[in-house]
Amino acid sequence: MMFKKSVQKFSGKICEVEIGAGEKAIKLGGENVLPFYGFDGEVGNTAKVGMEISDDLAEWPQLLKDFYKDVCGDPVAWAKHVEEKYAPDFICLKLDSSDPNGQDKPVEECAKVAKAVAEAIKLPLVISGTGTHDKDAKLLEKVAAELDGHNVLLLAAVEDNYKTIAAAGAMAYSHKVGAESAVDINLAKQMNILINQLGVANDKIIDNVGCAAAGYGYEYVVSTLDRIRLAALGQDDKTLQVPIITPVSFETWKVKESIDADAWEDQEGRGIAMEVSTAAGVLTGGSNAVILRHPKSVETIKKFISELA
Template sequence: MFKKSAQKFSGKICEVEIGTGEKAIKLGGENVLSFYSFDGNVGNTQKVGMEISDIFPEEWIDALKELYKDVCNDPVAWAKFVEEKYAPDFICLKLDSADPNGLNRSAEECAATAKAVAEAVKTPLVIAGTGNHDKDAKLFEKVAQAVDGHNVLLLAAVEDNYKTVAAAGAMAYNHKIGAESSVDINLAKQMNILVNQLGVVNEKIVDNIGCAAAGYGYEYVISTLDRIRLAALGQDDKTLQIPIITPVSFDAWKVKESIELEKDSPQWGCQEERGIGMEVATASGVLVSGSNAVILRHPKSVETIKKFINELLA
């Protein structure tokens, strides 16, 4: 009779907790590849979060704006609506208003918004910046202070600002920080080492190794995730034994398949369904390749990916 041998790894991904109270979540903890329950301990269930913005989301497609039309001018109301109606594992508040190329709101204003949202919901918070590294350094310094006690994940620290973000977020206020790199195992490792050297332990770090929408250099994302997980588990590389979060929605809703209007390309079918398909395809791939959490935008995507995770773990 055939008896399949289990693949044992010497390494283990550390656990990182986000949030407080009964809704707090843990990422990581596995010592096998994603969903390989037949080989060993799969750790904590992969988590699904929902993206909201601190301003009206002008760039979002009409179907999404219609879905959130009663709440999307008020981030507190939006966060409460999402928490009650869709029950995501976490909420990702994107501080779009701080963007220097947009409204350029002050770090203090954005910190007050983040504090109001953190106090309004019990769901753990991931707080994303603008992608402008100088502004994000100032932003996360103020945000970390404002949401003291809420144990949020600040997304993200990069090589240009990690000293400020890590010092304020993880060391001064005991939050978790996202270490962001650009789809390269060596860059991911380097970022983790730099943050570790400041005195921030792995249990306070979540990696964002980058993302791409399915079909847009996506195979490079998948292969990088695979390489990171195999190095962390198989080679017992401590610098890579960190949970991974992937902000899928940031990329999946920017590509032409998701934003092309039906009137311009009727042969492509429903714009909303296309966007959901792109988001689901992207999220499912990164999850099975090693990501511990994904950020999504459409409720249907959240529902589908939650079901996907549950059935793979059943």
């Protein structure tokens, strides 16, 4: 008897969200199958890989500061260098200098840095604050105004500040909003509902459902991604039918395997391995985009996506 391969069909579909402007704009989502399951149906847009830069490297390992030493003092030069040399799909500018526990730079100053970066590159831009919710609300509101017309993604709106960020970002200036939750399907669903209730449609929302470095509660991250995707596709839960972005670098470059230069050999290799392992897992779990720091990680993950696509 001839073998007949079964096909798993889902009633739900992830909506498509675009960030950036012009020929370099990218689209995330659009799939109605599990990640890379092209044999079952429409896989949507290819997963995207972005590179992180920052305006304050106080928390970055010395090896990365040394790696980017010629450009890391100037976010504009750094962004142009990354765009030209490493060809990521997008750039994530993390405005760490705004952190009240650090330099605590005024939001106006940080927003002008973001504008200068946006105007210097053609790649789509993701803007992240520091995780200090009150300051991030003010910061991203100002960034949204300064970057009007650039269609950036603002990371990330949480329950404490989503009204400000979503209203300014998606409604006043037509950017995209990152809805952040803490590795829990119900929290992810709740954040999307809250933002929807403001009048922001799913095609302006990208979820950041949380991340952890491989070996640090990582299996819970992947299982949460699985649950979210199965609910969105299999149960046709429209509140979860949005693309997912995972800022892998925010987590992997602060664990001991990546920052300890003395305990083991090859610190750089360890950091890359942590980034690649984590990124590969979240992509196969359902993330549509990842943010990385090291060029070798970007190269490896882009090849990984290409081979599976």
